[in-house]
Amino acid sequence: MQTLKIVVTGPFASGKTEFIQSVSEIDVVSTDRRISSQAERIKDATTVAMDFGRITIDEELILYLFGTPGQRRFNFMWEILSEGMLGFVVLVDSTRPETFREAQRILETFRNYSPVPYIVAANKQDLGDAWPADDLKIVLKVESGIKVVPCVAQNRESVKQVLLELLYSILEVMDQQEE
Amino acid sequence: MALKGNLKDFGITQLLNLINLARKTGTLYLEGPEGTAFLCFKEGKLVYATSGSEDVNLPTVLQRAGKLTAEQARVVQANMAGRSDRDMAMMLIQAGHIQQQDVVQSVRQYVLGLVYRIFSWNEGTFRFEPAQLPIQGKMVTSIALENVIMEGSRRLKEWERLQDELPSLDVSLKFAEKPTTPLRDINLTVEEWRVISFVNPRNTIQQIAQYNSMTEFQIRKIVYGLLQAGIVEIIKPARPAATEAPGRSQRVEDQVRVSTKARRPDVKRGLIHRLIDRIREL
Structure with a gap:
């Protein structure tokens, strides 16, 4: 049995x-807990x-x-989660x-962890x-060639499209490496 | 769809950069510490800007640029009340009071001056309304944003330096007992003289700015110059206890994070195609 991994990251409460x-x-399998920090009372659990x-x-x-933990105090988990990933999705709350600044920081951090293909989901x-x-592509300073895809995380078709775009990006990288 | 946000999180530089790169047309409405302002853009170029707190029409702009006297500006405004800036410009040019180039330069200077002031707004809100251009009858210009962003950033750095040098305006000034520069070698501008005339241990710098209708940037720049020249000294209040520099925890976090590179899984194209087929089926 072979397993593959895609990491979904992004700022707190990005979806x-x-x-x-x-x-x-x-x-x-989510380990959501009631939020204790006043500053993070945007949603009930994180x-x-x-x-x-x-x-x-x-x-x-x-x-x-x-999915990576959204709160900063759990950032130590990021690198552990990124180990061996096929690619990653940076999810940004477009509203x-x-x-956005935090999203950019997360994007750059994950890029440094691993040179795998990635995609930004708005x-x-x-x-x-x-x-x-x-x-968002401009404000997050996303490299040319990296896709920024509109998304509604509650909508299965929309999420499928994001994952497919990531997989297409992985194929494109493979094509480039083979050339 | 309007773009909305907070200047604390998304600064002026980033906004102008977005408008420039996306070649946007529309109006950016700002509410900041100094009031409100709106900036109009056409295909990524700055065409008009005005501050909400002041009703600035063309005669005022020309007067500020030194192209009209206060009396000329008053007469034009009185006689052409309700007429557009364009009409006023035509009349002034035809009457030989000014040249077309004067109008172009003065409007440009006014717009740029306002935008550079806005660069120091690091709190407040913004809203960008695409395709909305409330510039009918106004004298417009066309300014590429690249240089504005660079110059604004440079001024912002200057502003930050001034803030470092003069963190609080709630302090007073007194004349130096032993000036480091001989006074006869110092040439003061009118603005500097206006500040000098209020130097008194009872007046805070903030009050001096208010008396002279100066912005924080203007007063900081002038006071900084006077301090550097050794003409005045700050009467410092008791210093608060040192606090931890902001962002420290983040730096530590970054240092702790080990930069070992995750290995990319060795997968074949066939696996990716299987993933694609399955996800399509979901």
């Missing part, structure tokens, strides 16, 4: 747990260790989706510009005050 829940065939979802590809292959595009994906 990582919902993203994984939308496509996982098991109930997401991921304190990691989210863990699964997609069985076939009898011999399983894809795991790992909260106050998190979440909450269904909301009226969402910044367009093209603008």
Whole structure:
């Protein structure tokens, strides 16, 4: 049995747990706890260790989706989670510009961990005050050639599209390496 | 779709950079510590800007640029009330009071001056309304943002340096007992004289700025110059206890994080295709 791993990262409350829940065939193994910090009372619970979802590809292959903890005090988990990943998704709440700087920091940190392909998913595009994906590409200083895909983490089709775009990016990198 | 946010999280430099790179057309509405302002852009270029706190029309702009006297500006405003800036410009040019180049330069100077002031706004809110251009009848310009961003950033650095040198404006000034520079060698500008005239241990720098209708940047720059020249000295209040520098915990966090590179799994194209097929089926 072979397992592959994709990491879903992003700032606090960017929608990582919902993203994984939308496509996982098991109930997401999430270690959400009630939030204690006043500053982080945007939602009722947050991921304190990691989210863990699964997609069985076939009898011999399983894809795991790992969500990183959103709160800074659990950042030590990031590098552990990034070990051996196939690629990663940086999820950004398009309606909260106050998190963009943090998203950029996370993106750069993960890029430094591993030179794997990645993609940026501009979440909450269904909301009226969402910044367009093209603008996020500029403000997050995303390299040319890296995709910034509009996303609604609660919508399975939208999440599928993000994962597919990441896999297409992985194929493109493989093509480039073979040339 | 309007872009909204907080200047604390998303600064002026980043906003202008976005507007420039995305070649946006629309108006950026700002609410900051000095009031409100709006900046208009056409295909990524700055075309107009005005501050909400002041009703600035063309005669005022020309007067500030030294192209019209206060009396000329007053007469034009009185006689052409309700007319657009364009009409006023045409009349002034045809009457030979000014040349077209004067108008272009003065408007440009005014717009740039306002934008550079806004660079120091590090708190407040912004809203960018695409395709909205409230510039009918206004004298517009067309300024590429690259240089504005660079110059604004340079001024911002100067501003930060001034803030470092003069962290609080709630201190007073007194004349140096032994000036380091002979006074006869010092040439003061009108603005510097205005500040000098209020130097008194009873007046805080903040009050001096208010008396002279100066912005924080202006007063800091002038006081910094006077301090450097050794003309005045600060009467310092008791210093608060030193606090931990912001961002320290983050730096420690970054240092602790070991930069071992994760290994990329050795996968074959076939596996990726299997993943793609399965996810499509979901």
